[in-house]
Amino acid sequence: MKIGKVIMLVLLSTGIFAQSDKVSQDILKGLSEKYKSFSSINAEFTYTIENAQDKTNDKQIGKVFLKGTKYKLLVAGQEVYCDGTTVWTYLKDSKEVQITDPNTKSDAITPANIFTMYDKGYQSKFVEEKVENGKSVQIIDLTPLDKKKKFFKIRLTIDKNEKTIINSKIFDKNGNKITYTIDKFIHDTPLQDSLFTFVPANYPGIEVIDLRDK
DSSP states (O other): OOHHHHHTTSSOOOOOOTTOOHHHHHHHHHHHHHHHTOSOEEEEEEEEEEETTTTEEEEEEEEEEEETTEEEEEETTEEEEEOSSOEEEEETTTTEEEEEOOOOOTTOOOGGGTTTTTSSSEEEEEEEEEEETTEEEEEEEEEESOTTSSEEEEEEEEETTTTEEEEEEEEETTSEEEEEEEEEEEESOOOOGGGGOOOGGGSTTOEEEEOSOO
8 A cells, every 4th residue: 555545544534424333423423523623733643554474564753734625744755735736746865746636536535635535435333432541532443335445444543532533543455554643633723825835946956747637
């Protein structure tokens, strides 16, 4: 699974799920309403990719900034900017930036819709409620109805009182388990629009690759 697509699954919320139990629906509805009330989000996260077969364990740290349809994602040597109409993916090591159009497909997963992308297409199941690190948490499993997806389950751990995600675990069909933990979460702070725009002229010697539809 590509890093960009994986990262876009780090923060989640939802609405109604087909064939889902009422307990999980109510919890996820509260989660969705909480996130939708924020005017902006600034989050820091840690993700770990575990492969049982290869016995590998890779850990990375990232940041994401969100404001409406605008976003900025920093992870693994990549910087992804979107001002709502254009996406710039800056690869530091390669000294290049790729320019693309935003993915506007209804089922596309992007940082701009990470709080509503599970409004349909998933079945939710309440697993348990317990105390973890002194917090009351609720565990919910999400199963994609589309069996062609590269993963077969996402497990969310939700802070019951705050109605925010503590971590999410993605189980893919190749035996990988990707765990995302929210280390820091700030909302409703002023974010300038310039934060979401990449200016190639500010990076002398950079190669610009325009992949937009002409």
